[in-house]
Amino acid sequence: MTPPPDISPAAAPRTLIYGLGRSGRGVLRFLARESVSADWYDARPSAEDLDLAAQFGFAPADLGHAYRTVIAAPGVPIDHPDLLNLAARGAEIIGEAELAARARPKLPMVGITGTAGKGSTTVLVAALLRACGVNALEGGNIDPPLLDIVDAAEVAVVELSSFQLERVTGFAPAVAVITNLAVDHLDRHGSVEAYHAAKRNITRAQTEADWLVVPPDLNLPTRARVLHFDPAQLRLSDGQTVLPLSDLPEGLHPANAAAALLAAEGMLRHLGKTVDPAQLAAGLLAARPVPGRFETVARLGQLKFVNDSIATRTVAVEAALQQAAAPIAWLIGGRDKGADLAPLRRAAEGKVKQVIAFGQDGEQLAHQLGLPYQVVAFGELSGEATMQAVVRLAAECLLAGEPPGGTVLLAPIGTSFDLYRDYAERGAVFTAAARAWVSAHATPSEVPV
Incomplete structure (x- = not known):
């Protein structure tokens, strides 16, 4: 040890x-x-x-x-x-995670990593455990830091980045989750293999008594009990359905919800508590998306505006396209980080009506996608004015359809640092622009979100 x-x-x-x-x-x-x-x-x-x-x-x-x-x-x-x-x-x-594990070895932890979805899954697992009467607190790669919650939580639910997992040796969560493994952070890790190896460190010190929750197609060496979540089924390890997929609240990704259910079940069993499907179902029904992560921020009739400003990884953007209701006006732009666009072309087929490109590399990204697009020229407007123009073009495009409506989706592919401080500011500017547009176009009988 x-x-x-x-x-x-x-x-x-x-x-x-x-x-x-x-x-x-x-x-x-x-x-x-x-x-x-x-x-x-x-x-x-x-x-x-x-x-x-x-x-x-x-x-x-x-x-x-x-x-x-x-x-x-x-x-x-x-x-x-x-x-x-x-x-x-x-x-x-x-690092912080290893220090927490060594300093508080008796604190039960759920560790969650993945290329995309780890933050949303972390928040959802903690919410499900609280719905079952467990004082679960989330932290780690999301606020607050893990060490801020270790003395207040009955269970710590920890989002873990590959940067954090590089430095763990004895960190052994009772339940570990890998939401998915794709390509990211090659500038830090040097290769996909090294990046994935860092992610797999989450199960490095687990034992036969622990659970590892992974996607259906992921197999890796581990001593833990492996459970594969099914994005099409919200069920427990014995196959019992907790909630019909059609009842999942808007904005919650089915894969994240399926993984979170198994993780919550694993922790409840670790604590020796009853696994009550009704409590877990109530927790799912009460859950809401993390702000800025596939969040519906405004709505007018059949037209809605979805903020997924954090979606810059291919797997996250692909998930957003799959989840969004067609027809879609897809807002892309920012600084190109070299994402693989081939899966995005496939995901957009038959769903995306128009691409609205903005920011430093928006037009370049749109051209590579090969989809119909309009451009808001970079450098001519401030970040706020750019987003207002983007939102107006997208809304007008979808309202011109028959029937009018659809999804204005900000899933930008590019990073935010050309026009905004970070993805959160970009999302906040989009939200403000969408709500302002809705307020300006709503009739007295319509109440905008």
Whole structure:
């Protein structure tokens, strides 16, 4: 068994927090609650980072010191020269998830990863467990950091990125979920194989008593009990249907819901609690999509506006196209990240009426797709005005159909950094533009969302 990191007060100089930000601040708060001091290092600390470190009495690091344990932020590459030098002087490099597992070994955890859908599935698993009377809290790669919830949760439901999973050795969730494995983060991992290997680390330390929930076509070596979820069936491990697929609330992806059901069941059985299909069904019916992830943000008659601004990976965009009701006015743009467009052409066939391209590489992406498109020229308008123009063109296109209506879908393929701070701001600007358009066109008898 891997020994826990030495975070006792007497060993404070032996512990280094490398990289602050959201995850690192979670580590700072956790070590402070444990009455443990540590040194810290960040190449570009924010004012919030500096204030928090000073508040807890943590000192800036001497990277020439021989630290025993280095807790590295997920954004720091595993082969960063500083980390390699620290390791050469005897340091063990771990991350937030490994620290949580070692410091709170009795806390039951559900670990969730995947190329797409992991955040939505994480939130849904926690909601299902709460519907069954379990004090489940979500965190990790989504807010809040994992270490912020480990002392308040009966069960921690943890979203885990490949960056986090690179650094786990003894992290052994009672239930692990892999939503899917596609292509992403090649700039960090170097190859699809290395990226998938990092994802598979989620089951590395699991035992025969644990559950691993995976897609129907995924098989991998593990000691855990493997359960394949079926996106067409909302059922338990014994085949019992919890809810008809047609009753699933709008915006919840069937694959995420199917995986979440099995994960919730696995944790309930781990806790020795009754698995009540009626409670799980009630949890599903009460669930809502995570804001910004295939979220219906406005509606007027048969026309609706769906914000999936986070959909930049091929598998996520494909899922959005499959889930959206036709006809679709598909909004694409941003900075091209080299996504494979072939699956998207297939998913769009017979469903997409018009592509509306915007942003730095929108026209280039639209041209590669080979679908009918219109372009809002990049550089002529602000991000807000660009989105207003995009929404207007999309709505007009769908209202000109017979019958009028359909889905205005923001599933942009490209990253947001050409016109917006991040995907969340892009989604917020889209939401504002959609609601403004609906308000301007609604009759007195129509109440816009």
